Amino acid sequence: MRPAVWARPAAGLTVAAFGLIALRAGSLAPLRTSAVGESVLRLSWSARPERIEQCRRLTDAELAERPQHMRLRWECEGRFARYLLSVRVDGRIVASDTVRGGGLRNDRPMHLFREYALRPGERRLGVTLRRIDASVRLDSTGGQVAAGAAAADRETREAQERRVRRAEALPDSVSLDTVLVVPTGRVALVSYASGERKLVFRTGQ
Amino acid sequence: MAAALLALLIVTGLYLLVFYRVGAPWQSVERLQADPYLGRWIRSLHRFASDAMVIAVLLHAWRLFAQSRSWGPRALAWTSGVVLLAVLFISGWTGYVMVWDTFGAELAIGGARLFDALPVLSEPVRRIFAGDQAIPSAFFFINLFLHVALPLGAAAGLWIHLSRLARPTLLPPRPLLSAVFGALTALSIFFPTPLAPEASLLTVERHVPADLFFVFWLPWANALPPWLAWTGAVGTFGLALCIPLFLHRPRSGSWTPSVVDERHCTGCNQCPQDCPWDAITMIPREGGHGVQSALVARVNPLRCVSCGVCAGSCAPMGVGPPGQTGRDQVARVRETYGVADVNELRPVAICCEHAAPDYLAPLRARGAEVRRVSCAGNLHTSAIELTLRAGAPGVMVFTCPPRDCRGREGPKWLHERLFNDREAELQSRVDRSRVATVVMSVGDPEGVLDAWTAFAAHLQAHDTQIPSAFDDPLGAYCEPVPLENSR
Ligand code: HEM
Numbered sequence: 058m059r060p061a062v063w064a065r066p067a068a069g070l071t072v073a074a075f076g077l078i079a080l081r082a083g084s085l086a087p088l089r090t091s092a093v094g095e096s097v098l099r100l101s102w103s104a105r106p107e108r109i110e111q112c113r114r115l116t117d118a119e120l121a122e123r124p125q126h127m128r129l130r131w132e133c134e135g136r137f138a139r140y141l142l143s144v145r146v147d148g149r150i151v152a153s154d155t156v157r158g159g160g161l162r163n164d165r166p167m168h169l170f171r172e173y174a175l176r177p178g179e180r181r182l183g184v185t186l187r188r189i190d191a192s193v194r195l196d197s198t199g200g201q202v203a204a205g206a207a208a209a210d211r212e213t214r215e216a217q218e219r220r221v222r223r224a225e226a227l228p229d230s231v232s233l234d235t236v237l238v239v240p241t242g243r244v245a246l247v248s249y250a251s252g253e254r255k256l257v258f259r260t261g262q
Numbered sequence: 263m264a265a266a267l268l269a270l271l272i273v274t275g276l277y278l279l280v281f282y283r284v285g286a287p288w289q290s291v292e293r294l295q296a297d298p299y300l301g302r303w304i305r306s307l308h309r310f311a312s313d314a315m316v317i318a319v320l321l322h323a324w325r326l327f328a329q330s331r332s333w334g335p336r337a338l339a340w341t342s343g344v345v346l347l348a349v350l351f352i353s354g355w356t357g358y359v360m361v362w363d364t365f366g367a368e369l370a371i372g373g374a375r376l377f378d379a380l381p382v383l384s385e386p387v388r389r390i391f392a393g394d395q396a397i398p399s400a401f402f403f404i405n406l407f408l409h410v411a412l413p414l415g416a417a418a419g420l421w422i423h424l425s426r427l428a429r430p431t432l433l434p435p436r437p438l439l440s441a442v443f444g445a446l447t448a449l450s451i452f453f454p455t456p457l458a459p460e461a462s463l464l465t466v467e468r469h470v471p472a473d474l475f476f477v478f479w480l481p482w483a484n485a486l487p488p489w490l491a492w493t494g495a496v497g498t499f500g501l502a503l504c505i506p507l508f509l510h511r512p513r514s515g516s517w518t519p520s521v522v523d524e525r526h527c528t529g530c531n532q533c534p535q536d537c538p539w540d541a542i543t544m545i546p547r548e549g550g551h552g553v554q555s556a557l558v559a560r561v562n563p564l565r566c567v568s569c570g571v572c573a574g575s576c577a578p579m580g581v582g583p584p585g586q587t588g589r590d591q592v593a594r595v596r597e598t599y600g601v602a603d604v605n606e607l608r609p610v611a612i613c614c615e616h617a618a619p620d621y622l623a624p625l626r627a628r629g630a631e632v633r634r635v636s637c638a639g640n641l642h643t644s645a646i647e648l649t650l651r652a653g654a655p656g657v658m659v660f661t662c663p664p665r666d667c668r669g670r671e672g673p674k675w676l677h678e679r680l681f682n683d684r685e686a687e688l689q690s691r692v693d694r695s696r697v698a699t700v701v702m703s704v705g706d707p708e709g710v711l712d713a714w715t716a717f718a719a720h721l722q723a724h725d726t727q728i729p730s731a732f733d734d735p736l737g738a739y740c741e742p743v744p745l746e747n748s749r
């Protein structure tokens with residue numbers, strides 16, 4: 058039997074209408090996100106790990122052998138410290154691992170981004186970052202006290218630079234321990250305030 | 263359709279761009295959304311058109327894959343098409359991030375997670391979206407730049423995509439174009455896309471309203487470790503690029519490139535005009551075989567896809583893929599009618615090899631003498647004339663839908679040669695009422711068979727007789743000349 062004259066246009070219109078409905082539905086479909094939980098504990102910071110180094114004071118003769126632009130009174134060798142990060146929720150350890158500076162040689166700041174699922178409600182949160190490697194102080198043996206104002210000036214400047222670097226680095230240990238009410242659908246954010254050299258806490262309320 | 267939608271996206275996108283602010287992305291989109299007369303529906307049209315474009319491009323790619331039109335000289339179009347598809351997806355990604363609603367933030371975070379798995383930056387990009395600092399407007403600026411530059415790059419990339427084609431068809435048939443644009447506009451006006459809430463990085467969203475045409479991959483990318491997600495993405499892209507290698511056929515048999523027999527070429531310059539792949543050029547003739555033209559046709563085998571269309575364009579039958587030239591066709595007609603009983607000749611249905619094969623048996627059942635040809639554009643008008651002169655009451659050529667022709671322009675050139683005197687035209691001495699063409703469309707079997715029945719009835723009604731002048735039809739038309747490849 059032959060289809061009626063109107064059958065083709067009607068079929069065409071039906072297909073077009075379903076096509077449009079599907080287009081709009083596909084364009085606005087609810088998608089589950091990558092959120093790790095109903096509420097989230099997020100750790101995010103950039104901080105410079107402390108440099109663990111062994112320094113030696115060069116003699117004037119050694120210094121004179123170096124090219125002009127490489128004459129530093131103190132010669133240091135070392136690496137950047139590793140830290141133990143531990144995260145506790147209501148006294149339960151949810152993470153405990155070693156973190157270190159970025160880059161292939163770990164000589165870049167420690168960039169950290171972690172997320173943990175949290176159950177909403179009153180929670181006791183603890184985050185600790187403790188240095189693993191013991192720091193080594195300056196070793197001043199071997200060198201000679203330099204003579205002259207320019208040499209003394211350089212030595213002061215170098216000492217100052219090392220102090221600034223150490224002051225900018227993460228302290229031996231930082232921690233945050235607090236009780237808070239985490240609402241459903243909120244992020245509890247812990248970051249490192251480099252000016253105050255401590256972990257600070259923000260909620261998205 | 264894809265190219266027309268790309269144009270629509272560029273036009274609507276330019277309008278939206280005027281209102282976009284990198285300093286306050288979501289607020290600027292909110293202002294647009296609040297304008298019920300233009301802003302809201304242009305925004306929706308931009309979005310729905312981009313979805314329609316994904317569908318159109320995937321259908322386009324699927325059709326060419328299914329028709330095995332990806333390898334050999336077409337590999338450049340295929341690989342550049344795969345790159346265009348990737349560019350389309352990345353453009354969509356940047357577009358949704360621009361809005362900076364909850365979906366945009368989810369995409370940005372998903373992208374940052376994937377990016378951070380690459381050993382590029384020591385600071386994870388993911389930290390930008392931690393919520394402890396304002397997102398740098400440089401991020402929105404770079405994103406905006408990419409969203410504008412990529413589609414414009416795609417428009418330029420189309421040039422490479424189409425560089426091997428003569429007369430590329432950029433627009434679909436006008437009724438289809440109007441219907442699609444009209445439907446998308448109506449959808450945008452009556453069911454505009456809403457604006458999701460502004461992204462808040464310290465809020466946990468469990469679900470966001472997402473565009474699955476662009477981010478169908480996101481749930482997998484979120485669930486898998488980033489390296490596996492990358493492997494999947496790069497693997498799929500690589501596999502898509504390599505499809506021409508998998509589908510490659512040896513260039514022999516029906517895939518042999520066309521050749522010119524310079525002894526027959528009269529330098530008429532017709533085949534370069536008809537070749538849909540610009541594979542033929544006219545060059546000065548070297549040496550020569552006697553009194554010949556100054557120019558002679560030359561096929562570039564690296565561009566020739568062996569469609570056979572040139573064979574149908576050459577009046578002296580001097581060009582074509584071996585076995586598909588006009589001379590080969592004429593020889594086959596002679597062979598057939600050399601053994602046929604002339605009194606029992608039936609009307610002939612010449613079907614394109616690629617046109618729906620399901621029709622062949624019903625056509626035979628309706629009294630047709632069915633013959634095949636590699637493409638309607640390959641059919642030489644002399645083969646039709648000789649068939650009629652041999653005594654067949656009529657010839658009906660069954661072609662693919664013109665837009666679906668593997669030879670790109672077969673049905674068009676056949677029609678021109680049969681009815682509009684395009685070289686190599688069907689001679690005026692042939693009775694046109696005994697020749698017809700019909701599109702063998704898959705969706706209309708009754709229509710196709712009805713056309714045949716009507717044609718057969720018409721032939722019977724007009725009682726077409728074998729012309730008495732051709733009692734020796736085999737010698738009547740052309741001198742048999744063995745086809746040799748001149749080079
Ligand atoms: C932005 C997206 C794209 C647009 C606008 C586009 C547009 C076009 C157009 C207008 C043609 C010429 C058609 C003709 O006149 O016969 C064409 C041919 C072609 N396209 Fe695309 N295309 C796109 C993406 C793709 C993709 C994703 C693929 C495959 C992966 C692809 C594969 C091809 C091939 C192989 C041809 C050549 C066909 C032949 O030589 O027979 N294209 N494209």
Ligand code: SF4
Pocket residue numbers: 522526527528529530531532533534558559575576577578579580581
């Ligand atoms: S159509 Fe035939 S005669 Fe004309 S240029 Fe081409 S090969 Fe030569």
Ligand code: SF4
Pocket residue numbers: 519520536537538539540541542561565566567568569570571572573582583
């Ligand atoms: S067969 Fe002829 S028309 Fe087809 S691509 Fe080759 S040269 Fe061009």
